Amino acid sequence: MTTLSAGPAAKAGRELPRPAEQRWPGLATAPHSPVRAWVAERLFRHAVRDLPVRVLLAGGERLGAGGPGTPVMRVLRPRDFFHRLGADAKIGFGESYMAGDWTASELADLLTPFAARMSRLIPKPLQALRHWVERTQPVAEKNTVDGARENIHRHYDLSNELFSLFLDPSMTYSAAWFAADGEDLELAQHRKIDGILDYAGVGQGTRLLEIGTGWGALAIRAAQRGAEVTSLTISPEQKQLAEQRIAAAGLSERITVRLQDYRQAEGGYDAVVSVEMIEAVGREFWPVYFSTLNRLTRPGGRVAIQAITMPHDRMLATAAGYTWIHKYIFPGGICPSLESIGRNVREDTELTGAGRRPLGPHYARTLRLWRERFLANWPRVEQLGFDRTFRRMWEFYLAYSEAGFRSGYLNVWQIALSRKG
Template structure:
């Protein structure tokens, strides 16, 4: 079944869908009545507490919209945007107020029923060695050309770190990478392991410091492009890329770096991931880790839920909280910094580039439903970081000698 077929037919035929839709409509109206947005419906009805300057959410097909919310709000809200049931020219601005009140959009007495209505993550998306490869393939192997058309020249797919007053995305990405390499103490002669290659920019910058770096990826598309970029930079003698799961890694390294890969590990395998860091790191070594986080109470409440992001973007993914990272790691956190607002700026630039280059992206075989899916993904994530519901941290860990 294609993405479009999944969106248009979904699970709208479930029994009692009309009852679910009425309940969903009542909850939605209750949720938006105090939000600083303007919600418009056919016929001129308006909802929300936003004034003339507030961002506008236009519900085009109310019946389909509320049916999808009734089936599963966590998935249906995004599917409705993909299907065109609602739209907005200010997507991240509309979604930010929802994100700010994520924990209270559903009245507290009704939150107790979450376990009866929330879908659970499919067992097929568990991050076993084979499952992780399949999950990564569904996102990162979509097309190198797709990513090249909204990322900057560094091909870096994670939060940038902007210098004060700067809007240069490539410069901010290199600053971020240098920050994580500094946290890991990477210098000339360092033996470095990177878990999660991306498209090679971190390996290139580590090698330019004179370090010997081994980078692990389970994406064939990323490996091919990263190796090509490393070779073109004349650094193949210092940097190598291996198609390998972190669980299979061997050896001892002075430094380990991992940038926004831990979100793909899955809660079940967090202990395995942190044990691998400890096992592979030499005494006195350091780790530079960049991780997206959510509030710990929300992690505890939602960690088993199956969401729109799981279904369409990152199967098997799970964000951590700062306390979860602190509890699972055997290494001491020596340094840390938050880049949450920098991620919001990063995502906005990605969204702008995606829209500007859509005709080129579409030429690679991506359709209008995919376009709306990607718009919602980028806007949804930007709203999360703008609202403070999501954050991203750089951590510097150290191992005792």
């Protein structure tokens, strides 16, 4: 795969254009923090000294333990790179890529060793200082009813056409489930959806609630099984396109899409499903989320969720932190751990576990395919009004996420629950 970062300028070590100030205020100019930059440089050198990567600094210095064939990171503007890391490492590393301070021969390959050692990149004695120096998530991005609507708007309402240019024809924006190498992504997405619907026992006559419509693929699949579907979204853009797709499938009489927060839903359903929506709920609202699932499920009914997870200790250590992903991709987001899901189910519901399956490696493959499609379709994305800095931001997001699943730092689970009858 050919990426922007592997182009002629990167291979020659030439600097990339800086972000446009009018679109990305303040991003082109790195912060000035000499003491923090000095500390950040030494921590970075310590972190990469035994990583299987090659880091090439402008001027010819080489870092890392990688040999020939290992991924290459070219730091084109070392001064800017280390000052950004010093100012805020959790945001500066990604911003530095967006700004063109560094590039890579293959981005996901480079980021995977970093992700595999995420908990050990900073020496333990210094990790205790984290809470004194790192930024916390802004109050404005808390997932209250109004806050959640604004957070979702910033990502999912970017452009339906943008998402269509890298997703498969089903417009499914979550992990697929592959059965074989080389399998078509759309087929793998249908298998994932069928897996969730099977866990929820969805069939002829099922009264189904979906929390998080996406662009309608799961609702359509459920209606084709004979279910009566109510689907909730807080994205006007998604609602509009989902209803168009539902009408085109001839299923408008079986599916109702509501612009409504899950906390405001009423009624009782035979089954409730929610695919990769819990990550946008916010930790303080998990009890409300699970109690809502319980409240909306009739006695004897079923719940099926798909959730991205991280190790419990890492979730606890990073729960309050404000990261590059929060600032640029998913404001207010946090991935739960399996332990936290289990605790909330026990404490806030009458639900009991009925099965679960991991799909982590499948998500890594899904993200790789999305990134390949995004980059291959870049000329069409650019015609929508997105610039080169957005391209680097989106490429970093997809590669960063892929690295998380490839390394095992992240996982994704389909989880079946049943309510006592």
